[in-house]
Amino acid sequence: MSKEPAPPKRRTQQERKQSTIARLIDSTIDSIAEVGYANTSVGEICRRSGVSRGGLFRHFDSRLSLVVAAAEEVAVQHLAVVRRRLAQEPDRDLRETLLLMRERHRHEANVVWFELLVAARTDPDLRKQLTPVAEQFFETITKVARDVPALRGLSDEDRHLLVSTVRNLFDGEVISRSVVPEPAVEAERLDLLAEFAEFLVTRRTRVAATERS
Incomplete structure (x- = not known):
């Protein structure tokens, strides 16, 4: 009798946090490279990353701090x-x-x-x-x-x-x-x-x- 596959391991809160931060930073880099710094708004970053504005500001206190992190x-x-x-x-x-x-x-x-x-x-x-x-x-x-x-x-x-x-x-x-x-x-x-x-x-x-x- 074959064993059922083990359920996928749930990510820890820290892993989810790091994943969200990485998506925000990568989306900021892509946006600045494609449409420029002036057009890289919070809305544009959120659209690209799939992270809400509230989620963005939970990890970065401002658009500027996210840009510098990028x-x-x-x-x-x-x-x-x-x-x-x-x-x-x-x-x-x-x-x-x-x-x-x-x-x-x-x-x-x-x-x-x-x-x-x-x-x-x-x-x-x-x-x-x-x-x-x-x-x-x-x-x-x-x-x-x-x-x-x-x-x-x-x-x-x-x-x-x-x-x-x-x-x-x-x-x-x-x-x-x-x-x-x-x-x-x-x-x-x-x-x-x-x-x-x-x-x-x-x-x-x-x-x-x-x-x-």
């Missing part, structure tokens, strides 16, 4: 992908590493950061809450770069200079190419960046060796 989640996902890819291919050269960085900047979820950074310029409340999140995100990106073999010869200051410069350039490139794409120039730009990075690493390494001798 930015934090995009940062977490971005860094997780980069760490995994670097671990899978530890021998990447500088050009391949820059290509990975550009790929992540062009990922649709990263649009959330573009939208929020632009909006924060004229929204003091958003700027106040987003600033520490952005600072931590950008600082961690530079720390992750320590795992790139080709950059280990740089000081922390020089590594930050290079990474932040490339980050800002790729941010601007993503925005401009949505209006005026230049695929041929973009390919050459990546080569130029790789040459510049290699030059910087070589020069700084030589200077450091001279100072030690």
Whole structure:
């Protein structure tokens, strides 16, 4: 006689809470990426997530706090992908590493950061809450770069200079190419960046060796 299948295990209250929060955050990310920050209203988030307004405000005290949580989640996902890819291919050269960085900047979820950074310029409340999140995100990106073999010869200051410069350039490139794409120039730009990075690493390494001798 076959046994009847066991009834599905009921989720705990904490599991249900985390599931609801995840749906709200994912829906906020999708909404900002698709329709922009200004159009990502509480109603739009609730419609996408299937969570009521009351349910939303049980977990987040405002639309703004939910938006900032969405930015934090995009940062977490971005860094997780980069760490995994670097671990899978530890021998990447500088050009391949820059290509990975550009790929992540062009990922649709990263649009959330573009939208929020632009909006924060004229929204003091958003700027106040987003600033520490952005600072931590950008600082961690530079720390992750320590795992790139080709950059280990740089000081922390020089590594930050290079990474932040490339980050800002790729941010601007993503925005401009949505209006005026230049695929041929973009390919050459990546080569130029790789040459510049290699030059910087070589020069700084030589200077450091001279100072030690």
